[in-house]
Amino acid sequence: MRIIDLTTAGLWVAVIGLFLPGCGPRPDPSAGELVVYSTRGERFVQPLLDKFESETGTRVRALHAGGATIVNRLKAESRRPRADVIISNDVGALEHLRLRGLLRGFEPEGIESIEARYRALDNSWFALSARTRVLMFNRDLIGREEMPRSVRELADPKWKGRFAITRGGNSSMIAHVSALRREWGDEKTIDWLAAVNENAGAIMRGHGEIRRAVGAGEFAFGLVNNYYFHQQLREPRNNNVDAIYPDQEEGMMGAVVNAAGAGLIRGAPNEKDAESFLEWILLPENQREFSYASLEVPVNPRIEAVGEAAHISDYRVHDMPLSALGGVWEDTRLLIERSGLALELR
Amino acid sequence: MIRPVSSLKRGWAVLWRDNPPGAALLFSAGLTALACAVPAFYVLERSLSAGRGRWQGLLDTRIPQLLGNTLTLAAAVTLIASVLGVGLAWLVRKSDLPGRRAWQWLLALPLVIPPYVGAVAYIIILGPRGWAREIFGERVFDIFSFWGVVFVLTMFTYPYVFLICGAALKSINRNFEDVARSQGLGTAEIFWKVNLPFMRPALGAAAILVSLYVLSDFGAVAMLRYSTFTTAIYYRIDGYDNVSAAILSVALLALTLIVLGIEVRARGRRRYHQTSEVFLPPRPVKLGRWKLPALALVLAVFACSLLAPAGVLVYWASLGIARGALAGEFWRFSANSVGVAALAALAAMLLALPVVYLRSRHPSVVSGLIEKLSVSGYALPGVVIALGLIFFFSRYLPMLYGTFALLPAAYVVRFLPQAIQTGGASLNLVSPRMDEVAKSLGCSPGKVMFKVIVPLVTPGLLTGGALVFVSSLKELPATLLLRPPGFDTLSVRIWVEAGEALYHLAAPAALLIIVLSIPPLKWLLARR
Numbered sequence: 001m002r003i004i005d006l007t008t009a010g011l012w013v014a015v016i017g018l019f020l021p022g023c024g025p026r027p028d029p030s031a032g033e034l035v036v037y038s039t040r041g042e043r044f045v046q047p048l049l050d051k052f053e054s055e056t057g058t059r060v061r062a063l064h065a066g067g068a069t070i071v072n073r074l075k076a077e078s079r080r081p082r083a084d085v086i087i088s089n090d091v092g093a094l095e096h097l098r099l100r101g102l103l104r105g106f107e108p109e110g111i112e113s114i115e116a117r118y119r120a121l122d123n124s125w126f127a128l129s130a131r132t133r134v135l136m137f138n139r140d141l142i143g144r145e146e147m148p149r150s151v152r153e154l155a156d157p158k159w160k161g162r163f164a165i166t167r168g169g170n171s172s173m174i175a176h177v178s179a180l181r182r183e184w185g186d187e188k189t190i191d192w193l194a195a196v197n198e199n200a201g202a203i204m205r206g207h208g209e210i211r212r213a214v215g216a217g218e219f220a221f222g223l224v225n226n227y228y229f230h231q232q233l234r235e236p237r238n239n240n241v242d243a244i245y246p247d248q249e250e251g252m253m254g255a256v257v258n259a260a261g262a263g264l265i266r267g268a269p270n271e272k273d274a275e276s277f278l279e280w281i282l283l284p285e286n287q288r289e290f291s292y293a294s295l296e297v298p299v300n301p302r303i304e305a306v307g308e309a310a311h312i313s314d315y316r317v318h319d320m321p322l323s324a325l326g327g328v329w330e331d332t333r334l335l336i337e338r339s340g341l342a343l344e345l346r
Numbered sequence: 347m348i349r350p351v352s353s354l355k356r357g358w359a360v361l362w363r364d365n366p367p368g369a370a371l372l373f374s375a376g377l378t379a380l381a382c383a384v385p386a387f388y389v390l391e392r393s394l395s396a397g398r399g400r401w402q403g404l405l406d407t408r409i410p411q412l413l414g415n416t417l418t419l420a421a422a423v424t425l426i427a428s429v430l431g432v433g434l435a436w437l438v439r440k441s442d443l444p445g446r447r448a449w450q451w452l453l454a455l456p457l458v459i460p461p462y463v464g465a466v467a468y469i470i471i472l473g474p475r476g477w478a479r480e481i482f483g484e485r486v487f488d489i490f491s492f493w494g495v496v497f498v499l500t501m502f503t504y505p506y507v508f509l510i511c512g513a514a515l516k517s518i519n520r521n522f523e524d525v526a527r528s529q530g531l532g533t534a535e536i537f538w539k540v541n542l543p544f545m546r547p548a549l550g551a552a553a554i555l556v557s558l559y560v561l562s563d564f565g566a567v568a569m570l571r572y573s574t575f576t577t578a579i580y581y582r583i584d585g586y587d588n589v590s591a592a593i594l595s596v597a598l599l600a601l602t603l604i605v606l607g608i609e610v611r612a613r614g615r616r617r618y619h620q621t622s623e624v625f626l627p628p629r630p631v632k633l634g635r636w637k638l639p640a641l642a643l644v645l646a647v648f649a650c651s652l653l654a655p656a657g658v659l660v661y662w663a664s665l666g667i668a669r670g671a672l673a674g675e676f677w678r679f680s681a682n683s684v685g686v687a688a689l690a691a692l693a694a695m696l697l698a699l700p701v702v703y704l705r706s707r708h709p710s711v712v713s714g715l716i717e718k719l720s721v722s723g724y725a726l727p728g729v730v731i732a733l734g735l736i737f738f739f740s741r742y743l744p745m746l747y748g749t750f751a752l753l754p755a756a757y758v759v760r761f762l763p764q765a766i767q768t769g770g771a772s773l774n775l776v777s778p779r780m781d782e783v784a785k786s787l788g789c790s791p792g793k794v795m796f797k798v799i800v801p802l803v804t805p806g807l808l809t810g811g812a813l814v815f816v817s818s819l820k821e822l823p824a825t826l827l828l829r830p831p832g833f834d835t836l837s838v839r840i841w842v843e844a845g846e847a848l849y850h851l852a853a854p855a856a857l858l859i860i861v862l863s864i865p866p867l868k869w870l871l872a873r874r
Binding site for chain 1: 407474479490586587744832833842846847
């Protein structure tokens with residue numbers, strides 16, 4: 001009896017020992033580590049993180065996921081934060097987190113290069129690149145003059161099956177819907193969402209998929225951020241695409257603008273590294289990198305934009321201040337869910 | 347006071363048929379069973395704590411939709427895979443199909459391709475921007491449709507039916523067929539009246555396996571933009587709506603239980619026996635003018651289920667390797683994959699042993715229950731296990747939550763049945779007399795276990811470990827949901843890169859997983 005007790009105990013020690021490496025040594029803060037949660041496309045962010053890693057020797061561990069995922073994860077972890085920095089492609093999500101007390105302000109060096117309307121009151125987040133919602137179309141399938149002039153027209157049954165949008169949980173989509181609510185009110189917005197849900201030829205995981213689908217002629221057009229259009233133009237094939245900035249006519253709401261940026265998590269386990277990362281990213285060459293990787297327009301006017309990008313003063317822009325997106329973030333998500341447009345994929 | 351204690355003791359002895367196990371053995375096996383029951387239990391618990399409103403909201407709209415999607419998909423795939431699998435098994439086992447020996451294993455090979463990898467391959471071939479469109483100038487077939495999903499899932503699940511029914515066909519004694527033939531029955535009638543009835547238990551088991559697979563598959567379904575319970579649960583967890591995810595999971599588990607219930611009923615109803623003492627191997631049926639069409643069918647299935655996807659992957663992998671896809675990153679992802687899969691395999695082997703030993707040497711209601719709980723994971727979809735572990739770890743082991751320890755834990759719950767099955771099979775070959783002899787020579791139970799049993803069942807356990815290793819390597823949904831930041835595995839990379847249409851980066855990882863899956867499949871085939 002004694003032996004079996006000892007040996008089985010040994011067996012269990014072995015099993016537990018196997019699991020220990022995972023829980024064992026928590027990363028030593030002095031070794032320099034940074035945990036980044038990012039809601040932007042992995043391919044746009046990872047090179048920048050690699051650059052930081054190689055320049056500073058700080059090891060970066062990144063989690064790339066959707067906007068709603070990251071925001072909800074940060075909320076779930078708020079009592080035991082695991083992330084240091086959030087990189088978001090939606091200022092609304094950043095401001096929403098700030099209002100919930102999940103971000104912490106500080107005075108990063110170089111912050112004055114960003115206009116006040118593109119950063120939080122306490123500088124707990126700041127935007128670096130701007131993007132506009134456009135309707136990108138395939139010129140083989142549809143002419144510019146046939147295209148809908150306003151996003152409102154996407155609810156028209158005549159477009160049934162001809163366009164693609166992202167799922168409702170996409171951060172750019174959430175921000176866009178917030179702008180529509182402000183312009184139209186909730187009732188109209190819900191009707192629009194339900195109709196678009198019915199009309200869309202496909203509801204896709206992300207904008208990258210939409211731009212390829214439109215480029216290849218799978219759909220006549222798609223609702224994307226403008227830099228996806230710029231990216232498709234640079235493809236060696238399937239690049240016969242064009243884009244219209246919607247709602248430009250007199251009395252229309254104007255195109256919806258959003259921005260991507262970064263924020264500091266309150267209670268970040270690697271605070272010092274997080275602060276140095278945010279100051280590092282404000283260096284002009286890294287600001288440039290941040291926008292160029294995805295062909296976005298830098299928020300800082302001193303950083304030159306990529307060639308094909310239309311300047312933000314060339315078209316009519318919706319007048320909602322970006323930080324107003326934060327207060328309605330959660331409401332908009334619930335409203336999208338209520339409308340029947342799947343936050344998840346259909 | 348003495349009486350109740352002694353009657354308790356008596357009851358305990360009766361329960362174990364006068365052969366009660368040692369406390370340590372019972373404890374370790376019991377703990378394993380409890381650990382395996384944790385995910386399902388917490389999912390159930392959380393779903394019950396969700397208010398009526400949440401249930402109502404989902405029951406009104408989402409659940410009926412998902413039920414329709416999931417059931418039609420499972421029914422279509424099961425039906426087509428069964429017909430295809432039985433047909434191919436008959437051709438290979440009962441007819442004079444040219445090269446039938448080689449086809450016996452060639453047609454089983456698609457099992458090494460995880461269906462989500464197959465889905466990627468078919469998006470490359472048949473997708474809206476795929477090769478087929480370039481060759482024919484227009485879209486031949488919409489892979490992002492119901493029938494697209496059916497096609498992909500069928501191509502990678504029919505081998506289950508093919509293997510299981512093939513084994514059953516092989517074991518049918520020729521006497522039955524000879525009698526039928528002497529009564530003037532033709533080949534078709536013999537198939538319907540003799541072969542098929544004999545195959546029914548095997549076909550039932552295989553069909554259940556296929557439908558359980560369809561119910562639990564996430565990767566292929568999600569990549570083909572279809573929506574079933576698993577994808578809906580995944581996206582709910584991804585959006586941190588865990589309560590809705592729990593409710594959907596309970597609905598999915600109910601569906602799984604119904605499928606399992608069908609099997610139990612079907613199995614109980616009819617029995618077939620091999621009566622004759624003399625076994626005669628089957629005499630092949632002459633195909634005659636059907637030989638060419640039959641060969642064409644076999645070739646077509648082989649091309650669709652193996653040659654085409656493998657070819658696509660080799661092509662893209664070579665492009666990727668030429669562009670430097672095998673950089674340091676790739677080996678880091680591979681090391682992560684192999685590391686967590688190896689941990690899971692090792693843990694599964696160690697945990698399977700007490701369960702198997704208890705069941706075999708101390709049969710009772712309790713040991714039966716322990717075994718049932720320990721193998722319950724095979725019916726649990728990866729998304730549900732992940733959800734259960736999220737609930738459990740975030741509440742009771744927050745220091746482990748968010749570390750990579752959750753990955754092997756999920757793999758063990760899901761794939762422990764494989765180690766229990768192989769370990770049990772090899773323990774059954776060891777006569778209990780061996781234990782008795784060792785005990786009569788004065789060995790303690792512990793010594794019997796480690797000096798006698800462990801050496802004898804090690805081959806079986808190792809095989810089980812290898813199966814767990816490969817299954818863990820391929821696992822996608824739980825890995826996606828439970829991995830810590832910066833910890834990507836091969837399967838995660840396939841998902842991410844394929845989602846971005848970067849096939850040259852997805853293909854090398856997919857090929858590596860396929861190559862690593864071949865040895866355990868060889869073992870499975872050799873056993874039949």
